[in-house]
Amino acid sequence: MKNESEKKDLFGICPYFTSQKVLSGKWALLILHYLSERTLRFKELERELAPITQATLTKQLRNLEEHGLITRTVYNTIPPKVEYSLSELGLQFKPVLDSLEKWGDSYIAHMEGKGVLKEKAHNC
Amino acid sequence: MKNESEKKDLFGICPYFTSQKVLSGKWALLILHYLSERTLRFKELERELAPITQATLTKQLRNLEEHGLITRTVYNTIPPKVEYSLSELGLQFKPVLDSLEKWGDSYIAHMEGKGVLKEKAHNC
């Protein structure tokens, strides 16, 4: 199934399409948010993102790493220690996170105004 | 499969989780981008987003409409005319689009620096 002629792959060409691809994971934004606050170990992220599973978290982290948003540092200890943090590119993503958080909050406020009220989250 | 106790549904609670849900469609960002420039008819959007299919475009638009980001205006003419535009909430989303575009562009520039060069897109 080769389709060189198709213009499907706007990845790396259109900023919106590119962003969509990078951020498409269910947990991507949340991971970037937590890492924007501080470097975290695998286990710490797992706790923050519960009830995420290990396998899923690993996949999401690999995806972000492949796209260059986060860096992975392995310490050769037993038990293992692996730290995740934002790369330079990931740091540049902060303005997006900020505007997204602002919008998300006003979106939630808007919904609450319409009667879809929920309790405030403990984490996140 | 009822799971009231699970804290899976952070939609409407956590701004990142909420944003993720709203923007999860493959074409969501692109649609919001085009609509942020001007009101568009269904057919116009379809052309801009080619090779999207009608069915897919309809689904994406319904999703955005349900989440309150866009408004749908039907004119009772033959052939039909339906216009889509950003709602108040959609307009508030503009800062996100702007920061996203900025980041996407620098991401692409970064990739090009690493030798993943592509031609510039005609549209988008």
Next chain:
DNA sequence: ATAGTAAGTATCTAATTAGATAGTAATGGA
């Protein structure tokens, strides 16, 4: 000896999304 720990991998299934394809409705124009 055994259990606990951290950070995985490997499979497989379930759920969600996107896409292909065909059909509809009402009208104006050739």
Next chain:
DNA sequence: TCCATTACTATCTAATTAGATACTTACTAT
């Protein structure tokens, strides 16, 4: 009379993602 037009809907299949579960490694503390 037939075709084009616009904005769909309805099915069905394909592709992608998320999640469940079990296993691994090598060391330390009980």
